[in-house]
Amino acid sequence: MEVMVSYAWEISSGLVTTIGLFLISLVFGFFLASAMAFLQIFFRGVVSEGIWSLMFCIRGVPMLLILYVMYYGLPEVPLVRNTFLWDIFASPFWCTVVCLSVVEMAFTSEIMRGSYYQTPKEQLEAARSLGLNGFQTFRVAILPAMIRNGFAAYTTEVIMLCKSTALAFTVTVMDVMGYANEIRSRTLDTYQPLIVAGVIYVCLAIATRTAMAGIFSKIAVSGRDRVMAL
């Protein structure tokens, strides 16, 4: 038990890194995904299809492979080595952030696109016939419906992102998993450090779920309240 406590002490020093990876890539991923979903919805044809295919490809490739390409592959490119990009890709932390954001973008943009097309057409037409312009229609008729339809899937995706941060240890980032793995290879004790790390990740996931449920109950107002507020 004492050993476990000393492990917990050491492993928890990686907690800031894990939470940093998680939150930074969550924000980046969300904005990138919004941009990609916007491009796919409002520019039909080649642009939309091209972006969709790119997102499909990113979703089909294991994150570990993308991480390896960014960390071991990109430094070989002169463009990366000689410009400001080197500051980003020389650090394993920022490499992981870029990788996580890109993967998050691919999954979240599909959730956004899906929930946009789930909105009934009549709802749009009704808003238009009330004399609302494009942006107002989006704000009143589409966005609330999108949040209602897509939030559960997005919560699952956020939990997935939280879990994916653990892969960072494969490129030498010292996060929770990194410290657990370091103890594991130093002491040859497989179970205890991993169990301690596991408890930390379960707590993180519970906290994330609670936070997401709180956010959902705050922002998912019914469609009628939105019209009243306008």
Next chain:
Amino acid sequence: MMLEYLSSGWGLQFMRAFATSITAAVFSFSLSILIGIALSLWAGSRFKGASTLVKTYTYIFRSLPDILLLILLFYSIDGFIQSAVKFAFGTPDIRISPLVPGIIATSIVLGAYSTELLKAGWAEIPAGQNEAARSLGLSGLQSLLLITMPQVYRKMIPHFGSLWLISMKETALLSVIGISDVVRTASLGARSTGAPFTFYGIAIFIFIAFAVASSKVFRRLEIKSRRTAGAV
């Protein structure tokens, strides 16, 4: 350049690695669905506490990083298999491929996802369907296989499609444990030849081609199941 590497022995390596990845994916996909069916039936059964236990399993396994679970399960199962072999044959000399504990570990991790999917699919089938089948004189098993399962299957196909893709991606994590799958072969090649883009490019190409092919297959299965929906 790519062809040069592929013909100089790396092609064979990649083919072997792809076979390993596919084997791991197929077995862990099938096993995880079996786990899902068994657990969602068990959760709905009369046993008190069964549904709580299943819920705890899916909740914890879906909250933990897959790589952490894989390492933890891999070493436990590997140790277990080795002592079982020693007990059964009397000698510790028989080597079991590390792929076996690897596959079992990924199946248990993916089993949490498929249990959750199947439980949701099951809940959508009205209880009256089963009751009607029973009143027609079908046994419990017949009703399950002939009435409930085909409907669950039809609802689940798109979800199974994504679970299949997740299984394939999950096998990439086995490379961290030391099993020579596509990702590990690519990293070894990249490191020993100093041409990371060629080797990672081949691996990425394999995964994308695989994802495209499987999404086509699953779309066809979905269309086919819709067509036969009225016939049953």
